[in-house]
Amino acid sequence: MKQKLILLCLFSLIQFSLFAQNGIIIYKQKDAPIEARIKDLMSKMTLKEKILQLNQYIGGYNNNANNIAELIRTIPPEIGSLIYFDADPVWRNSIQKKAMEESRLGIPILFGFDVIHGYRTVYPVSLAQACSWNPELVTQAAAIAAKEAKLSGIDLAFSPMLDVARDGRWGRVTEGYGEDPYTNAVFGVATVKGYQGKDLSDPYSIAACLKHYVGYSRSEGGRDYHSSEISRQSLWETYLVPFEACVKAGAASVMSAFNDISGVPASANHYTLTQVLKDQWKFDGFVVSDWGALTKLIAQGVAKDKKEAGLKAFNAGVDMDMYDNIYFEYLEELLNEKKISMVKIDDAVSRVLRVKFRLGLFDNPYTEIVSEHDRYLHPESKIIAQKLAAESMVLLKNNSKTLPIKSSVKQIALIGPIAKDTANIIGGWEGHGKSADVESIYEGMVKEFGKNVVLNYAKGCDFDSTDESGFREAVLAAAKSDLILVCVGEKLRWTGENASRSTLALPAIQEKLVFELKKTGKPIVLILSNGRPIELIRLEPQVDAIVEMWQPGICGGTALAQILSGKINPSGKLSITFPLTTGQIPIYYDMRQSGEPNSGKYQDIPTDPQYWFGHGLSYTTFEYGAIKLSSEKIKKTEKLIAQVEVSNTGDVAGRETVLWYISDPACSISRPMKELKYFEKKELARGEKLVFRFEIDPERDLSYTDENGNRILESGDFYVIINNQKTKFEIIE
Ligand code: NOJ
Numbered sequence: 001m002k003q004k005l006i007l008l009c010l011f012s013l014i015q016f017s018l019f020a021q022n023g024i025i026i027y028k029q030k031d032a033p034i035e036a037r038i039k040d041l042m043s044k045m046t047l048k049e050k051i052l053q054l055n056q057y058i059g060g061y062n063n064n065a066n067n068i069a070e071l072i073r074t075i076p077p078e079i080g081s082l083i084y085f086d087a088d089p090v091w092r093n094s095i096q097k098k099a100m101e102e103s104r105l106g107i108p109i110l111f112g113f114d115v116i117h118g119y120r121t122v123y124p125v126s127l128a129q130a131c132s133w134n135p136e137l138v139t140q141a142a143a144i145a146a147k148e149a150k151l152s153g154i155d156l157a158f159s160p161m162l163d164v165a166r167d168g169r170w171g172r173v174t175e176g177y178g179e180d181p182y183t184n185a186v187f188g189v190a191t192v193k194g195y196q197g198k199d200l201s202d203p204y205s206i207a208a209c210l211k212h213y214v215g216y217s218r219s220e221g222g223r224d225y226h227s228s229e230i231s232r233q234s235l236w237e238t239y240l241v242p243f244e245a246c247v248k249a250g251a252a253s254v255m256s257a258f259n260d261i262s263g264v265p266a267s268a269n270h271y272t273l274t275q276v277l278k279d280q281w282k283f284d285g286f287v288v289s290d291w292g293a294l295t296k297l298i299a300q301g302v303a304k305d306k307k308e309a310g311l312k313a314f315n316a317g318v319d320m321d322m323y324d325n326i327y328f329e330y331l332e333e334l335l336n337e338k339k340i341s342m343v344k345i346d347d348a349v350s351r352v353l354r355v356k357f358r359l360g361l362f363d364n365p366y367t368e369i370v371s372e373h374d375r376y377l378h379p380e381s382k383i384i385a386q387k388l389a390a391e392s393m394v395l396l397k398n399n400s401k402t403l404p405i406k407s408s409v410k411q412i413a414l415i416g417p418i419a420k421d422t423a424n425i426i427g428g429w430e431g432h433g434k435s436a437d438v439e440s441i442y443e444g445m446v447k448e449f450g451k452n453v454v455l456n457y458a459k460g461c462d463f464d465s466t467d468e469s470g471f472r473e474a475v476l477a478a479a480k481s482d483l484i485l486v487c488v489g490e491k492l493r494w495t496g497e498n499a500s501r502s503t504l505a506l507p508a509i510q511e512k513l514v515f516e517l518k519k520t521g522k523p524i525v526l527i528l529s530n531g532r533p534i535e536l537i538r539l540e541p542q543v544d545a546i547v548e549m550w551q552p553g554i555c556g557g558t559a560l561a562q563i564l565s566g567k568i569n570p571s572g573k574l575s576i577t578f579p580l581t582t583g584q585i586p587i588y589y590d591m592r593q594s595g596e597p598n599s600g601k602y603q604d605i606p607t608d609p610q611y612w613f614g615h616g617l618s619y620t621t622f623e624y625g626a627i628k629l630s631s632e633k634i635k636k637t638e639k640l641i642a643q644v645e646v647s648n649t650g651d652v653a654g655r656e657t658v659l660w661y662i663s664d665p666a667c668s669i670s671r672p673m674k675e676l677k678y679f680e681k682k683e684l685a686r687g688e689k690l691v692f693r694f695e696i697d698p699e700r701d702l703s704y705t706d707e708n709g710n711r712i713l714e715s716g717d718f719y720v721i722i723n724n725q726k727t728k729f730e731i732i733e
Contacts, residue, residue, distance in 0.1 A: 027362070028106075034357045038350050044105060050349045051331045053080035056112065056288060056322045059095060077103040080320060080352050081110040081288075084153055087120075087432045089367035092153030096365050108365040110356055112209070112288075115157035115195075115431055116175060117141075118553060119148035120376035122426050122433035123385050124392040125495075125531050126161065126187070128550030130177035130575035131616070132391035133657040133681045135190035141388050142194020144381045145431075147204040151375040152432070153367045155359055156207045158255060160191040162242035163212055166588040168576070169222025171499030174531030174551070175429060176217065178575030179588040179613055181241035182676045188242045189249045200252060201360030203368075210246050212257030212290055214272050215239050219259055222585070224498050225296075228259040232707035233669070235261065235272075240709070244281060252285045252355045256318050258293050265300050267293040268309075273317030280709060286351035288320040289313060295324050306330065311339055319348035377437060382555055389552035389559035391655075394572035395617040396546040402483075402523050403545045404566025404619060411454040411481040414442060415474045415517065417463045417510070418487035418529045424463075425489075425529050427551030428496035437554045441487055441527065444557025448565050456481050460517075463491050464507040471516050478520045485564070486514055486543075487527040492551060495531030503582045504535040511538055518542045527560065533578040536610050548572070566619060571655035571681070573616030580610045589613040590672035593665075614659050620650030620686070627720060627727040635732055636713055640696040642720045642727075648684035657681040658692040661721040662701055667714055669704060674721050677701045696720065698731055 026032050027041035042050075057075060059082040075082065077098040084092060092111055099109045117123045123141045124132075132138070149157060161175040162184050177187040188210070197205040215235065218228035230239060243254070256273060257266035266272060267289050277283045294309045303309035310326040311334050321327040334340045356362060395403065405412070418425060422438035445455055460474035461467065478484045488510040493499060505511070517524060526543040528534055531551050540546065547570070549560050562568040579587050584602070587609050594600060601607040625645035634640045646656055661674040678694045678701075696702065703713035715733050719726040 030363045034354060037357055037362070038353050041105065041107070041353060042346060042350060045349070047332060047335070047345075049078050049105065049107075050345055051327060052076060052078040053107065053349050053352045054320050054327045054331065055079060055325060056081040056083060056320055057325075058082065058323060059084050059086070059111075078107065079109055081112055081156070083322070084111040084113050087152040089151065089153045089369055093366045093369075100365050107353070108356060108361040110155050110352070110359070110361065111153055112156035112158060113149065113154045113431075114159070114429055115145050115149045115154065115206070116159045116161070116429035117427060117431075118385070118433060119145045119152065119154075119431045120433060120437070121145070121148060121378075121381040121385050122430050122437070122553040124389050124550050124552045124556070125174045125427040126177055127174050127531065127575060128392035128552065129388060130183050130187050131394050131550070131572040132388060133573060133679055134388075134391050135186050137384065137388050137391060138187055138190040139194040140384050142191045143197065143204070144384060146195045146197070146206045148376055148381075150204050150206050151368065151370055154206055155361065156209055156253065157195055158209045158211060160188045160208065160246070161211050162188045162246060163217035164238050164242065165217035165576070166586045167217070167222040168504045168532040168579070169500055169502065169582065169585065170217060170219060171224060171495045171501070171532070172217065172497060173576070174427065174495040179577060180575070180590065180676050181238050183575055184242035185245035188246045192246050192249050192251045196250060196252065200358040205359070207252035207355055207359060208246070209253040209255050209288065210243055210251050211255035212259075212266070213243055213254050213277070213287070214257060214266055215261045216257040216259045216266070222500050224500050225258050228261055230261050236705040236707060236709050240276065243277075247277070247281045247283045252358065254283065254285065254287045256287055256289050256293060256313075258290050258296055260300055265297055265302055267318055268297055268302055268312035268316045270316040276709065278317060284351065285355050286319040286348070287317055289318045289322050289324070291323050294318070294321055294326045307334070310334065314340055314344070314348070319351050385553055386555035386559050389556045390563060390568050392550055392552065392572050393560060393563055393570055394548040394574055394615070395563070395570040396548055396611055396615065397540065397543070398545045398617050400544065402525060403547070403564060405483060405564050409453065409482040411456060412445070412449070413456045413458070413474070413478040413481035413484045413522070414445060414487070415458050415460045415477060415484060416487035416513065416527070417459060417461060418489050418527065419457060419459065419485070421529075424492040425549075425551050425556055426492060426553055427531060428492045428499070430492070433554060439555055439557035441557050441560055444559070444561035445564075447558055448561035448567070460486075460513045461509045463510070465509055468509070468512065471513060474513060475516055475520060478517050478522055481522060484517050484520070484522050484524045485527055486517055486524060487529065488514070489529035489534075490531060492531070501532075504533055504579065505582065506534060506539075514539055514542050525564070533576050535580070535582055536578065537580050537605075540610065548574075566652070569619045569652055569654040570616070571618060571657070573614050573657055573659070574611055575613065577609045577613045578611040580608070581605055584609060590675055592670050593673050618650075618654045618656070620648055620652045620654040622654070622656045622684070623647045623649045624723055624725065627722060627725055629720070629727060629729055631729070633730045633732055634698070636698050636715065638698070640698070640729060642694045642696060643691050644722060645689055645691050646684065647689040648686055651686060653683065653685045655681055655683050658722055660694040662696070663719045663721060663726070664702065664704070664716075665719065666716055667704065668712070671704055694720070702731060
């Protein structure tokens with residue numbers, strides 16, 4: 001079989017070199033192998049044409065407050081890529097036409113955009129998506145986002161963000177999949193699959209761009225753009241993990257980050273960009289710098305001017321320069337000075353062209369024109385949005401079964417700045433999402449509870465102010481109601497880029513509103529909508545139940561209302577730990593083992609967080625049987641099956657996710673207390689028992705990485721852990 005394939009490849013290469021000799025232009029031949037097309041095209045390109053492929057300019061109206069740019073009015077038709085902020089396929093096609101018809105070789109432009117959690121049909125923020133523990137649903141959502149984006153003229157999405165984030169003060173915590181490397185890997189791969197489909201050249205596939213490579217989330221104190229102190233050990237153990245998984249899943253491109261990694265900026269880091277990504281992982285797509293990351297090398301203190309910044313980034317392995325125009329200005333000069341090599345330019349250009357060929361852009365450069373109505377917000381897309389919103393929401397507390405709301409409740413006070421909000425619950429980086437598409441909590445409640453329940457609405461207060469004049473109306477609404485739903489949280493720009501906060505607490509006015517409502521003596525359900533973990537030390541004791549609804553996108557209203565009514569049994573579990581106070585940061589479930597686990601505690605507050613990673617309640621109860629192992633001892637090359645029977649012992653059907661961890665109590669290095677290695681979510685009818693199963697592959701699940709990325713598997717004792725159970729087994733030589 002292998003031999004036949006090699007022969008076939010050889011045959012097509014010979015065939016296409018004959019074509020070349022016969023004057024047929026190979027790079028324009030749809031059926032020619034991509035590598036032959038690249039080779040042919042490169043042989044025809046001038047140095048200027050090559051260098052232009054390595055630049056990304058800006059096109060369309062730009063509404064990103066952090067990345068405001070002078071729009072390029074005269075776009076060179078030979079430009080490699082554009083960030084396309086608008087959503088008009090006709091405009092895109094007119095620019096593409098220039099590239100195809102006015103440039104000498106007709107190389108299509110690659111149009112990129114920040115598609116983060118949906119394009120027009122906006123889904124929950126990524127941090128929330130991971131709380132669903134449903135990667136298949138995330139793939140479906142990403143595929144819809146890809147289709148909406150593609151029909152608007154986008155070929156490349158600047159996501160998934162794979163920054164493993166353990167500091168909620170960092171505003172960008174919302175854009176990734178939480179604190180755990182494995183969870184980031186699974187949801188990153190799910191997103192890549194959704195965007196890229198079976199094949200990049202499928203009509204509605206777009207290229208993924210893994211970002212921010214690497215270590216950006218580790219910025220000190222959660223201050224955006226700041227320095228990151230990361231040892232090689234942690235780099236491999238934590239920060240590189242999801243990138244490696246997504247590169248292996250075939251992600252088309254990677255974005256180099258703003259931060260430095262222990263003194264060497266990520267966008268000038270030869271080790272991470274070339275040695276690891278390109279040499280070790282054999283990544284053959286392209287690396288684009290983050291916006292202005294090259295110029296930032298000057299401020300970071302590693303380049304004296306733009307030219308040196310370009311030199312460092314290029315030689316480190318950044319193939320395309322986003323926005324800075326430094327490559328356009330200096331690469332030729334640097335080549336003439338022999339500071340960079342032609343081989344490296346050719347390598348970078350071939351990487352960019354490879355992605356364009358893979359996307360089928362040379363063969364289908366234009367966007368199909370369909371009406372906005374046909375492009376966006378299909379009913380099926382909204383069903384996925386609502387499902388994902390519901391599965392992402394986490395029931396954090398439910399004392400005395402306050403939820404679901406009982407039929408005896410006839411009047412509900414719906415209070416708080418989030419209750420009727422449609423501008424913020426969509427979440428930051430909302431793509432082309434519109435507040436007008438967003439269903440508010442109020443609307444969802446009206447739909448779900450209809451005439452059976454009276455809703456007494458009062459805003460109470462703003463997100464952040466000192467104006468308490470709305471409290472009176474809120475208290476009056478609460479006093480005549482049987483139950484209070486108080487909806488508090490964050491504005492959408494309180495998370496995202498350049499949106500760090502010194503505390504995870506909500507502004508004092510929102511906390512005060514809850515204290516005032518507490519005085520009525522009515523049961524309180526706290527609804528949270530936010531993009532980071534919130535400090536709940538003061539609020540938690542005031543309320544009977546808490547639902548974390550996150551920033552659910554456009555279809556959160558009904559999703560929440562159906563959780564409150566009991567039509568949907570909540571099944572979300574946290575993808576990030578909620579510290580008790582901001583002072584506990586960093587706190588995450590896979591911290592390394594301490595020398596004195598029972599000492600070293602805080603004197604002023606408990607040492608445990610408010611809610612650990614993985615916390616999430618249900619309206620039913622699940623009982624776990626004992627973990628059963630297929631063997632207590634296995635060889636390094638054998639597999640071990642761990643199983644547990646879970647029973648739904650409550651009154652309603654529900655979904656349970658079993659999170660399987662391992663721990664290695666004695667190893668050559670001190671490893672995390674436990675590491676998530678697998679999870680599975682299943683629906684269990686009332687009274688049903690199901691077996692959950694984890695096949696442990698020692699090489700994959702029990703080995704650790706050293707500081708060079710080598711995986712080492714040691715023999716000895718290990719534990720497999722679920723909930724509060726742990727069971728020992730042994731690996732023998
Ligand atoms: C800067 C952000 O850091 C990055 O995440 C984004 O993709 C680019 N700007 C493009 O908008």
